Amino acid sequence: MTTITMRPPVAAARSDRSYWLQNIGADAVTSPLQGSSDCDVAIVGGGYAGLWTALRIKEKSPDTRITVLEADFCGSGASGRNGGQVHSWFAELDMLHTLVGEDDALMLCRATADAIEELDQLQASGAIDMDLRLDGWLWTASSTAQEGAWAAADDLCRALGEERFRPLQRGDILRRTGSSASYLGIVEERAGTLHPAKLALGLRRLALERGIIIHEQSPVLEIAPGSRPELRTAGGALSAGKVVLAANAWLSTISELHPYLYVVSSQLIATAPAPDILERIGWTEGVSICDAQQHVLYYQRTPEGTVIFGRGTGGIAYGDRIDARFNRSGDGGADNLREMHRVYPQLKNVPVLHDWSGPIDCTTQHLPVFGHLKDHANIFYAMGFNGTGIAQTPVAGHIMASLVLGHDDAWSRCGLVGLDRRTRLPPEPLRYLGARMVRRAIRRKNDLEILNRKPDPVTRFLAGLAP
Known part of the structure; x- marks a missing residue:
């Protein structure tokens, strides 16, 4: 089978890290992967999506052996550099309703409201101090x-x-x-609001306390698919029964996912x-x-x-x-x-x-998508959080856990699973050239509208082409 080549994330220099990460001196606390190892579920990515997936799997199947491979340190990506805004999916109810229908839209929105209460309980109990x-x-x-x-x-x-x-x-x-x-x-x-880096590192600590193995500074270079896929890093190899790809923007390197x-x-x-x-x-x-x-x-x-x-x-x-x-x-x-x-x-x-x-x-619908690769039923993905993930990734963890464990339930059947409802983007160079034109138009439109001035028809047309 064809090996899947990953594009290792470019870690930010210490001076380029977010305020949140610098504020608490966030860094790696676990060792890189060395030598050969194996597990039941391997998760690529130690941000919110990867850690919540690991925790949800442990909740539903405590004996599952889980290993997380993180390229830099947990929370070093989008999870530790966002704006720290906490709100439910009810703000996107209309988009969800269009994409997945009324029942699933309500279920998912209510689940994010429940996730906010879960975060509140984690703080109140002393499990995670996330401000x-x-x-x-x-x-x-x-x-x-x-x-x-x-x-x-x-x-x-x-x-x-x-x-x-x-x-x-x-x-x-x-x-x-x-x-x-x-x-x-x-x-x-x-x-x-909350402190994003405190939440990310708190989830890391919870995962370690619950027996989840984490190897930081272990970027996955390639994945050899098969009945037991093998994930290769610079220092070792990890075989797993199932793989979860939760690497945020870096999943754009996978040809099957890139069009979406x-x-x-x-x-x-x-x-x-x-x-x-x-x-x-x-x-x-x-x-x-x-x-x-x-x-x-x-x-x-x-x-x-x-x-x-x-x-x-x-x-x-x-x-x-x-x-x-x-x-x-x-x-x-x-x-x-x-x-x-x-x-x-x-x-x-x-x-x-x-x-x-x-x-x-x-993604074009500005909603995440979950599933498995077409030719590899044991390699799953979670992507497209569109910068909104604090109350949404706990829900993503439920969806991914059900998919990985093979459960037939409301999570695995929800309308966010599968690419069939999603819009494909054009190939390069049309994608890049079109995006540049649209971006310039949006910036012109924003600058004029903030002054209560009306953009010209061409600007309005081009800005309207944005996904």
Whole structure:
């Protein structure tokens, strides 16, 4: 059988790691794979998706021998560099309803709400201190073009008897965020923020405590399929009855998955702590905030008063060949800095101490997909989290555990399983050239709309081609 060649992730230099990872000195604590070993289930990727999958399998089948192979250290990828926003899938209920139907959409949305409660219990019990603050998630408009972006999801929630969101007016938003930039929106109250790296390393500790073997600094170079696939690293080989690929954007190297997956960058900055300023403007809560630009802004304040401000930039690479340039923007986070000063002019004199970026795995429907490779029923994948994974990967773990263990249940039968409903993307060079044109159009559209100016028809058309 043909060997599957993997593209090893490009680990970020210490200075390019996220604020979250540097804040707690995150690093590897387990040894690389050396020599030959075997297990029942091998998981490629030690982020949220891989660790939740390992934990769910252990919950359902305690005797299963599980080994996680992580290229750098657990949480070093998207799981440790995101914006720390916690909200359910009810914000995507309309998209889920279109893709998987009413029953599955409701099941999946409710499962993410349950996952938020699970995170709360993990913190309350002392199992993981993740700085979780369920002070709400705000979806807002700061220009007329953004008004009502949430209407389809909110209306469908109400039609299906799910009162998940409450409308917000200018005064509500100012009181909760300390900013007058946004003046309309909705709030999901049982949502909020956390410290992404603390969650990732807490999941690593739980996995180790439950007998799951983890080898960090062990990038998988190739996989030899068969009745017992063999995963090869620079220092060893691991044979397994089943394999789970949970390597985020790096799965774009697999030819069967690449037509359904595209990789973009997301960029974030973190300020010096400014608790006095934030207290003065009234931003005291642990709310997470998004606006409704096409390249969305997302931000929060940490308990110490550091402001985290992020944006999906849409940065791409030809053939999704991700390199070290994805780990740092190169401009000091200038785009985010400009937007932060628009939303919070009071922070103009507060220095930015960290800026970082990284690749995100996206699908055209902006919803993840799960399954197994067409010719290899014992090699499974979980991909396409689109930058939204904190409450979603615990659900992904349930789906993957049922698939791997061969359970016939609501998880393994849900509509997120399988590529048959997904839209294929064009091949190169059309993919790259088209994405560049669309990205430029979206940026022009965003910049004009934030000033309440109408983009020209060509810009609107090209921006509308985005998945």
